[in-house]
Amino acid sequence: MxxxxxxxxxxxxxxxxxxxxxxxxxxxxxxxxxxxxxxxxxxxxxxxxxxxxxxxxxxxxxxxxxxxxxxxxxxxxxxxxxxxxxxxxxLFDVTLPGKQFPVGYKHPLTQVEEEIVEIFRGMGFQVEEGPEIETEYYNFEALNTPKDHPARDLQDTFYLDLPPDEKGEYLLRTHTSPVQIRVMERQKPPLRIIAPGSCYRADAFDASHSPYFSQVEGLYVDEGVTFGELKGTLEVFAQEMFGRGVKVRFTPHYFPFTEPSAELAISCVICQGQGCRTCGGAGWLELLGCGMVHPAVFEKVGYDPEKYTGYAFGMGIERIAMIKYRINDIRLFYENDMRFLEQF
Ligand SMILES: [Zn+2]
CATH class of the missing domain: 1.20.1280 (Monooxygenase)
Incomplete structure (x- = not known):
């Protein structure tokens, strides 16, 4: 026991x-x-x-x-x-503050793009999109930019190492204008579109150039569209974007796909036209390019140039944003520095 x-x-x-x-x-x-x-x-x-x-x-x-x-x-x-x-x-102290989740913001370029789109939608324009990988035909030829044109220089364009098809070599589009051709190929007038999107050029990366940038393209085609309508529409846009007091000026320019072509400048938003460093003392800031659609472009898409007229315009979203927010270096948009981005 x-x-x-x-x-x-x-x-x-x-x-x-x-x-x-x-x-x-x-x-x-x-x-x-x-x-x-x-x-x-x-x-x-x-x-x-x-x-x-x-x-x-x-x-x-x-x-x-x-x-x-x-x-x-x-x-x-x-x-x-x-x-x-x-x-x-x-132990859980209910009086402690909760976890702080930072609030996200839209990128300033997205905000400006949306603002541009809204202004033109208010004037009856519809949004269209097109591919960023394009062919020589859509990026140049159909836009009346023949093979020997300086804009087709290898140094300006990112060509892709892909076997070409019947529309030519593949490339990254250098502007949003190919969307004009694609829309006109599948639609008959009247049409009134804007096409925002990314573009690529073999440019230096400095305060005013970037190999990547974004544009908004505009196109209006119908019977009897006049240059006066183009001026009126873009003046409304400039004043909606930069304020009622802004003056606009059209000066002759050259683009292969419009004739006549013009450049639109607005009175300097900083000095109100008095002349300052930003406007180089001129009192004017170049804003965008525009013009009446070249008859050769209409012929490419099968529109009768005797029957239809139209206008087109294209603007750099970065440029609009830089003027609007007085930003002097395009690179700020792409550096993802929160101290910059949080200001918008
Ligand atoms: Zn100025």
């Missing part, structure tokens, strides 16, 4: 030591010290033992009972202490 008690002691101490939670500790207590527990049974069975063994076994069993009790209590204290610590770590 003594050996049995020794075994119980050894086993119980080991189990108590290994217990990690209150629940298993409680079941150990019941197993050893409960009303039907192992020790209780032994104590109850004392009367069946030979009389000479009873005192020593009884004493040993009672000592073991006390020992296990204190051991269980000690282990319970340890477990409780550990639980308090971990509860403390998870």
């Amino acid at each position: 003594k050996e049995r008690l020794n075994e119980i002691e050894k086993e119980a101490l080991k189990e108590i030591e290994e217990t990690q939670d209150r629940k298993s500790l409680e079941s150990l207590r019941i197993r050893y010290l409960g009303r039907k527990g192992l020790l209780t049974q032994i104590l109850r069975g004392l009367k069946d033992l030979p009389e000479e063994e009873r005192p020593s076994i009884g004493q040993k069993a009672n000592q073991l009972k006390t020992r296990l009790s204190s051991f269980l209590q000690k282990r319970l204290d340890e477990i409780q202490k550990r639980e308090e610590v971990s509860v403390g770590e998870e």
Whole structure:
């Protein structure tokens, strides 16, 4: 019987030591010290033992009972202490401020593009899009820019290393004007569209040039469209964009795909035409190119140039944004510096 008690002691101490939670500790207590527990049974069975063994076994069993009790209590204290610590770590203070998620902004170029689009949509223009990978035909030929034209210089255009198809070599479009051709090929007049999008030119990357930039193209074709309408539409645009007080000036220019062609300038938004550093003392800021669609372009898409006339215009979104927000370096738009972007 003594050996049995020794075994119980050894086993119980080991189990108590290994217990990690209150629940298993409680079941150990019941197993050893409960009303039907192992020790209780032994104590109850004392009367069946030979009389000479009873005192020593009884004493040993009672000592073991006390020992296990204190051991269980000690282990319970340890477990409780550990639980308090971990509860403390998870304590949740509802008065603390929440996590701050930074608010996102639209890129200034996106904002300006949307503003341009909205102004022209208000005047009945519909938005069209075209591919950024174009062929020589759509980027140049159909726009009356023949093979020997300087704009087709290899140095200005990113040609792609792809096998050419019947529309010529593949390239990254150098302007959004190919969208004019694609829309006219599938639609008959009247049509009134704007086409915002990305363009690519093998330009230097400096304060006023970028190999990547974006444009908005405009095209209006119908019977009897006049240069006067072109002027009126673009004047409304300039004043919506830069304020009612802005004056516009059209000066003759050259583009292969329009005839006559013009450049639109606005009175300098900084000096109001007095002359300053931004406008180079001229009082005017060049804004965009425009003109009446060249009859050769109409012939390419199967429009009768005797019946239809139209105007087209194209503007750099970066340039509009730079004038609007008085930004003097185009590279700021592409550097993703949050200190810059957060101002818009
Ligand atoms: Zn000025």
